[in-house]
Amino acid sequence: xxxxxxxxxxxxxxxxxxxxxxxxxxxxxxxxxxxxxxxxxxxxxxxxxxxxxxxxxxxxxxxxxxxxxxxxxxxxxxxxxxxxxxxxxxxxxxxxxxxxxxxxxxxxxxxxxxxxxxxxxxxxxxxxxxxxxxxxxxxxxxxxxxxxxxxxxxxxxxxxxxxxxxxxxxxxxxxxxxxxxxxxxxxxxxxxxxxxxxxxxxxxxxxxxxxxxxxxxxxxxxxxxxxxxxxxxxxxxxxxxxxxxxxxxxxxxxxxxxxxxxxxxxxxxxxxxxxxxxxxxxxxxxxxxxxxxxxxxxxxxxxxxxxxxxxxxxxxxxxxxxxxxxxxxxxxxxxxxxxxxxxxxxxxxxxxxxxxxxxxxxxxxxxxxxxxxxxxxxxxxxxxxxxxxxxxxxxxxxxxxxxxxxxxxxxxxxxxxxxxxxxxxxxxxxxxxxxxxxxxxxxxxxxxxxxxxxxxxxxxxxxxxxxxxxxxxxxxxxxxxxxxxx
Ligand code: SF4
Ligand code: SF4
Numbered sequence: 305x306x307x308x309x310x311x312x313x314x315x316x317x318x319x320x321x322x323x324x325x326x327x328x329x330x331x332x333x334x335x336x337x338x339x340x341x342x343x344x345x346x347x348x349x350x351x352x353x354x355x356x357x358x359x360x361x362x363x364x365x366x367x368x369x370x371x372x373x374x375x376x377x378x379x380x381x382x383x384x385x386x387x388x389x390x391x392x393x394x395x396x397x398x399x400x401x402x403x404x405x406x407x408x409x410x411x412x413x414x415x416x417x418x419x420x421x422x423x424x425x426x427x428x429x430x431x432x433x434x435x436x437x438x439x440x441x442x443x444x445x446x447x448x449x450x451x452x453x454x455x456x457x458x459x460x461x462x463x464x465x466x467x468x469x470x471x472x473x474x475x476x477x478x479x480x481x482x483x484x485x486x487x488x489x490x491x492x493x494x495x496x497x498x499x500x501x502x503x504x505x506x507x508x509x510x511x512x513x514x515x516x517x518x519x520x521x522x523x524x525x526x527x528x529x530x531x532x533x534x535x536x537x538x539x540x541x542x543x544x545x546x547x548x549x550x551x552x553x554x555x556x557x558x559x560x561x562x563x564x565x566x567x568x569x570x571x572x573x574x575x576x577x578x579x580x581x582x583x584x585x586x587x588x589x590x591x592x593x594x595x596x597x598x599x600x601x602x603x604x605x606x607x608x609x610x611x612x613x614x615x616x617x618x619x620x621x622x623x624x625x626x627x628x629x630x631x632x633x634x635x636x637x638x639x640x641x642x643x644x645x646x647x648x649x650x651x652x653x654x655x656x657x658x659x660x661x662x663x664x665x666x667x668x669x670x671x672x673x674x675x676x677x678x679x680x681x682x683x684x685x686x687x688x689x690x691x692x693x694x695x696x697x698x699x700x701x702x703x704x705x706x707x708x709x710x711x712x713x714x715x716x717x718x719x720x721x722x723x724x725x726x727x728x729x730x731x732x733x734x735x736x737x738x739x740x741x742x743x744x745x746x747x748x749x750x751x752x753x754x755x756x757x758x759x760x761x762x763x764x765x766x767x768x769x770x771x772x773x774x775x776x777x778x779x780x781x782x783x784x785x786x787x788x789x790x
Contacts, residue, residue, distance in 0.1 A: 323604060324597040324618065328401065332408045339405075343463035349694045355465050359728065370662060370692045379651040386647060388513070390640035392520040394632065396527040399513070401595035405457070406506055409499045410580065412453065417446050429602065430577045451496055458491035504581045508592050518591060523622040524631045528597055530575075530586045531624050535615040536560045536567025538586040548588040569615055574606050575599035585616055660768040661699070662690035662730070663759045671750065671777045675738075678787030682717065682738045683776050689759065690730035697761035697768060698722040703737060704756040704771075711755055713741040714776055722762045737776060747782045 342352050347366035354363035360371040369376065391399060400407055419425040422442045424435045435443065463471060466484055474481040498506055507514055521527070538560070539548040554560040557571035569586070576584045578599060581592040585599045597618055604614040620630035668684040675682060689699050700722035703711040718736040725731055737755075744751035752775040761768035 323601045325601050331402045335403045340460055343468055351467060353464060354467055358466060376654055379647055383647045386640055386644045389520055390644055392517050393525060393636050393640060396525045397517055397595040401597060407594060413450050413499045417449050422446055431580045432577050432582060447500055450499060454492040454495035457495055458488040461491055462488050507594050508581060524620040524634055526618060526620055526630055527589060527595060528585050528593060528600055529617055529619050529621055529624045531615050535569035536564045570606060572606050574602040575616060578602045659770045661692055661770055663770050663772055664688040665772050665774050672779055674787045678784050680738055680740050681778055682736050685735045687733045687735050688730060689725060691725040691727060694727050696724060696726050697763060698724050700762055701757050701759040704758050706754050713743060714739045744778045745781045747780055750780050751778045753778055
């Protein structure tokens with residue numbers, strides 16, 4: 305970030321190296337490549353991020369979770385919100401200017417397709433000017449090109465819910481997958497309307513992040529800031545709050561110099577013309593500013609011709625006023641950073657306790673049965689085993705005491721041997737545990753003995769193993785004696 309903030313500094317070898325736009329373009333390319341490539345990358349058959357409602361699976365950091373294992377979701381949501389708070393407090397709307405798909409798509413459509421490719425617009429330096437007259441045909445071509453890209457973007461979005469390996473298989477049977485296709489074309493239709501008609505109004509009026517971000521700002525938040533002390537005061541300020549009002553104090557360079565003879569702003573308004581949200585940054589922080597820094601680049605060019613640094617910096621308001629570097633380490637950023645680290649560690653610890661199979665145990669309505677003339681006590685359970693892995697395994701289980709040592713007095717009467725379970729499948733098993741020993745001698749009530757079921761895959765018992773607590777019910781002693789004496 306420090307390197308980027310230095311962007312306003314003039315270099316001996318020209319401006320290009322110090323203009324944010326090129327750095328932003330690299331970010332856009334990187335973000336596009338990452339978002340397109342990520343769904344295709346698999347490790348052990350698992351994706352980096354996949355919310356697959358089709359197979360009821362969640363893939364996170366190349367680990368597959370069953371939907372029933374969504375205990376990690378609260379940590380992810382906490383991290384998401386803390387990450388947004390941390391990023392916004394530190395860098396303002398850095399997401400909007402540098403990575404948001406809306407900004408990237410607008411640059412592709414407005415600057416690349418309409419301006420550079422089809423010459424419908426005069427210059428990327430003037431985002432306020434209307435399209436050139438007599439370009440209706442070209443405008444249709446621009447919308448068609450964007451429509452193709454919008455469908456690709458819609459498909460790419462879908463790949464985080466339906467992975468590419470399934471997506472292209474489903475495409476061969478479009479009639480059977482109308483919902484998926486509906487989503488892809490629905491997203492594409494929205495993107496066509498959004499990027500060609502709604503434009504930056506989406507950032508200003510629709511995007512919820514735009515509405516809430518301002519409350520996370522403080523005096524040290526990095527943003528596009530016009531240096532009034534050098535450039536001169538252009539807008540009237542509220543005498544009490546000091547906030548700039550809509551009325552201009554001066555309307556041209558002459559009026560500005562009359563009030564402030566040392567003011568450096570040339571009043572060229574290159575910063576206003578280039579602004580995609582049509583605001584004048586010389587008025588101060590505004591909700592509409594998406595932090596794209598086009599204005600800073602424009603002023604770098606204008607002031608650079610005069611051998612001076614830009615009047616618009618990517619810096620904090622306080623740092624510009626005091627002509628210093630911004631303070632990154634402050635209470636709010638450190639607090640968010642610490643909270644984020646704690647959530648990350650908690651997520652990591654939780655994910656290391658991930659279970660590679662699922663087991664639910666329910667007891668049957670009958671507490672116990674007594675067989676063999678009172679010599680054998682049986683307990684029945686319904687156990688639901690689920691293979692959450694990508695390959696077939698054989699499963700079985702053991703009975704343990706609370707200290708996890710084998711409970712030798714209780715044995716498995718049913719099922720007698722391990723059973724196979726295909727990848728992703730679940731099976732209900734009636735399990736009967738039995739004992740021939742006198743586990744308790746209580747003549748006033750039945751006794752419940754805590755036990756642990758250790759279930760595992762026979763071929764990988766170290767990794768694929770789960771422990772579940774349950775009870776073994778043993779009848780009262782006098783009742784048992786009565787059965788034995790029958
Ligand atoms: S580009 Fe710079 S010099 Fe020109 S109007 Fe904006 S702030 Fe003033
Ligand atoms: S004022 Fe306009 S050009 Fe400058 S950073 Fe904000 S949105 Fe971009």
